[in-house]
Amino acid sequence: xxxxxxxxxxxIIEKRQxxxxxxxxxxxxxTLYWYQQILGQGPKLLIQFQNNGVVDDSQLPxxxxxxxRLKGVDSTLKIQPAKLEDSAVYLCxxxxxGSTEAFFGQGTRLTVV
Amino acid sequence: GIxxxxxxxxxxxxxxxxxxxxxxxxxxVNNLQWFHQNxxxxxxxxxxxxxxxxxxxxxxxxxxxxxxxxxxYISSSQTTDSGVYFCAGPRNSGNTPxxxxxxxxxxxxx
Numbered sequence: 001x002x003x004x005x006x007x008x009x010x011x012i013i014e015k016r017q018x019x020x021x022x023x024x025x026x027x028x029x030x031t032l033y034w035y036q037q038i039l040g041q042g043p044k045l046l047i048q049f050q051n052n053g054v055v056d057d058s059q060l061p062x063x064x065x066x067x068x069r070l071k072g073v074d075s076t077l078k079i080q081p082a083k084l085e086d087s088a089v090y091l092c093x094x095x096x097x098g099s100t101e102a103f104f105g106q107g108t109r110l111t112v113v
Numbered sequence: 114g115i116x117x118x119x120x121x122x123x124x125x126x127x128x129x130x131x132x133x134x135x136x137x138x139x140x141x142v143n144n145l146q147w148f149h150q151n152x153x154x155x156x157x158x159x160x161x162x163x164x165x166x167x168x169x170x171x172x173x174x175x176x177x178x179x180x181x182x183x184x185x186y187i188s189s190s191q192t193t194d195s196g197v198y199f200c201a202g203p204r205n206s207g208n209t210p211x212x213x214x215x216x217x218x219x220x221x222x223x
Contacts, residue, residue, distance in 0.1 A: 033210055042117075042199055042213030043156075056210065089154050100144045100203045102211055104156040 002026065004105035006092050012111045018080035021108045024073070025094030031055075032069055033102065034077050035091040043091055049075065082112045114204035115140045119214035126190050126221045134185040134217045136200035143203070145176050145183050146211065150197040159185070159198075190221045 005024040013019050025032050030051050035043035046065065048056040052072035060067065064083070069075040079086055089109050093102040116139040126132055136145070147159040160167050160174040162183065167174055171190075176183040183200055197218050201211035 031208060037154075040215075042201070042215050043211075044213070045204075045210040048210050050208070055208075091156065093156075095208075098208050100208060100211065101146065101158075101161040102201075103158060104148075106153065106155045109154060 004092055004094055004103055006090075006105035006108055008108055009106065010109050010111075012113060013082055015084055015112050016081040018078065019082055019110065020079075021077045021090050021092075021110075023075045023077070023092030023105060025075075025092070026096075026103055029094035029096050029103075030072070031095045031097075032075050033093040033095075034067055034075070035093065037089040037091055037107070039088070046077070046090075079110075082110075084112050086110060087112045114209075115142055115202055115212050117200060117202060117212055117214035119198075119200060119217050121217060122215065123218045124220070126219065128190060128192060128221055128223050130190050130221075131186070131188045132190060132219070134187070134198055134200075134219075136183045136185070136214055138181040138183075138202055141178050141181055142176075143178055143206075145178075145200060145202045147174050147183070147185050148199045148201065149194075150199060150216070152196060156199070187219075190219075192221045192223055195219055195221050 032049045034046040037043040049069040067077045089107045091107045093104045118137045148156040197216040201213040
């Protein structure tokens with residue numbers, strides 16, 4: 001069974017530029033999460049989707065971050081404009097149905113200079 | 114929602130030694146997960162443990178939900194065990210996202 005796929009693996013951008021990350025969850029997983037992990041900390045939730053609907057985006061900085069999950073499968077997370085403090089690893093995870101067991105992709109390491 | 118504390122924050126072991134990592138929760142928790150974050154940043158699932166004890170090779174985990182803690186045991190540690198270990202539990206009941214601790218950074222030296 002294929003795992004959660006993310007791209008790109010690494011990205012370096014200048015502040016005020018925009019960037020987008022892509023995630024394809026495990027086949028059949030209705031729930032998709034985006035987490036932000038700052039160096040030295042545990043991952044923190046940005047947004048949770050159930051199929052193509054948003055369940056929780058209370059921690060998403062909506063002035064600069066946006067996410068969508070069209071057709072309830074893969075998802076895109078965008079940052080525009082990026083700030084230095086957005087430097088982090090962005091992790092996508094998915095889970096099956098009503099289970100809370102989450103499976104994570106390899107992450108995208110973003111560096112904003 | 115719950116809060117998660119992990120201890121110790123850092124641990125250095127000689128290869129072959131055993132260790133215990135602890136995770137405390139602010140509230141009763143079910144369906145706790147343990148992860149190993151490898152040097153490339155990927156979170157590898159170790160255990161999904163609603164309650165009780167599970168074992169997988171040299172690793173085992175025990176969760177006592179009513180006392181709000183979980184333990185991860187690593188026996189006969191190897192250098193490949195190095196990395197950061199995270200525990201996480203659902204924020205609330207139902208299909209809610211995971212809340213993570215700050216992790217335990219384990220270094221196993223030969």
